[in-house]
Amino acid sequence: MDTLNPFSSISQRLDKIEMLLTDMHKQQPPKSTTNKKPEYLSVQETANFLGLSQGSIYRHVMNGVLPKRKFGNKLYFAKSELESLIEQPK
Secondary structure, eight states, rough: OOOOEEEEEEEEHHHHHHHHHHHHHHOOOOOOOOOOOEEEOOEEEEEEEEHHHHHHHHHHHHOSSSSSEEEEEEEEEEEEHOOOOOOOOO
């Protein structure tokens, strides 16, 4: 009866595992940054980000200048929307 060298068998198995892992890696879809959740800022964080006072933030909200989200009784602002507002020409 022919017995195989155990080290040869281990090496063959490792090669097969390596090939399977390589194939799995190739089949993964590319990571997309478009599915990233928006970052929300509080009133204080928004004031700091824009270099304004909290009162100015509330005034801009009341005048419809700043788009807001309300969760419970607190206001939040999407950082991406604030960045878009900053980049818009006046």
